[in-house]
Amino acid sequence: MIDLSPVKQKFILHWGEMGTRWGINRTVAQIHALLYLSRKPLHAEEIARTLSVARSNVSTSLRELQNWGIVKVVHVLGDRRDHFESMKDVWEMFRKVLAERKKREIDPTLSLLRECLSEAQKEKSADADKDTQERLRELLGFFEAMTTCYEQVRHVPTGNVVKFVKLGDEVTRMLGITPR
Amino acid sequence: MIDLSPVKQKFILHWGEMGTRWGINRTVAQIHALLYLSRKPLHAEEIARTLSVARSNVSTSLRELQNWGIVKVVHVLGDRRDHFESMKDVWEMFRKVLAERKKREIDPTLSLLRECLSEAQKEKSADADKDTQERLRELLGFFEAMTTCYEQVRHVPTGNVVKFVKLGDEVTRMLGITPR
DNA sequence: CAGTTATTTCGGTAAGTTCAGAATCTAACA
DNA sequence: TGTTAGATTCTGAACTTACCGAAATAACTG
Structure with missing residues (x-):
């Protein structure tokens, strides 16, 4: 955790907590947060060191994140270790x-x-x-x-999400389907 | 659990499991399921007996369900115990x-x-x-x-939910905002 | 107000989860 | 083919959370 800026630390800890509230293991959520914020893919050892958790724990957690489909293995030229990166979208x-x-x-x-x-x-x-x-x-x-x-x-593509949400807003308002 | 029909048992157990996956204590979720299916309000003792959990545990769980705002205390004429019922909508x-x-x-x-x-x-x-x-x-x-x-x-009232969902479907289709 | 019954609080225990380290497996490379 | 770095799996220990039962408190009744 020492290597991380205060802001990153803060976010990672929070994300870990939120994870537990939604039935996600704390470490899993923390690793996810770390990878999400990381500019470059990280290897397992690096993750373990940064978050001060056991290497084995990282291995299991990464597996789980891959099962969720939000973390992927990538390879770095000249390095035979697996590196992991989070989806950014x-x-x-x-x-x-x-x-x-x-x-x-x-x-x-x-x-x-x-x-x-x-x-x-x-x-x-x-x-x-x-x-x-x-x-x-x-x-x-x-x-x-x-x-x-x-x-x-x-099926709403990322670019349209905001549009979509606003549209919904318009429509419901127009039709007065949501009387307050 | 013996007093319950197989169907009720099945549902209550499942609901308990689902609870844990979403960060809700198993017993809490089970009690909620029981109350939801129950025609009449139940008192704590009855819940404890039916689900075979400690009376105290029921007390804590009911408190939590009340905090979520989906279970309420009601009183039965001629009975001074608190009775509990789940929202049905x-x-x-x-x-x-x-x-x-x-x-x-x-x-x-x-x-x-x-x-x-x-x-x-x-x-x-x-x-x-x-x-x-x-x-x-x-x-x-x-x-x-x-x-x-x-x-x-x-703010969508219960009666309009289905309408609302279908409407959303129409709109997105019409506008082709969700190209597949 | 004494006696009775319902409810909540609390400390200990059981159950479940997380975690480190060792052992094992895999695959790159010489 | 042997060596070694890296990844995974397994096991027991530490920790967390859920749970029970006892005791205290509160609410009621006669």
């Missing part, structure tokens, strides 16, 4: 994470809700739990809406 | 959580990024780290866009 990065979370958490939840609903219909005490069914159905509806929403957002 | 619940997460995580991140940027400008090695500044600025831009986005979504 924030929007693209966000989309990656969104896609991955959908795959890991939303999709399984959709399946589960559907299973539950079909099982609920077969159950003996069927009408006794009409209520549960209704609840599950509403939740399913919600996640389906989220999926639709995601499908739209997923 | 999924969309409303989602908005609550969104609002809370914004307050707890996004807003502090915005502040931090602004601090970092202003400190970065004062730093000695100022131009050496033009790059870092640029990265931070982009991240800030992203979170600002997210905030705008949130502000729109935040």
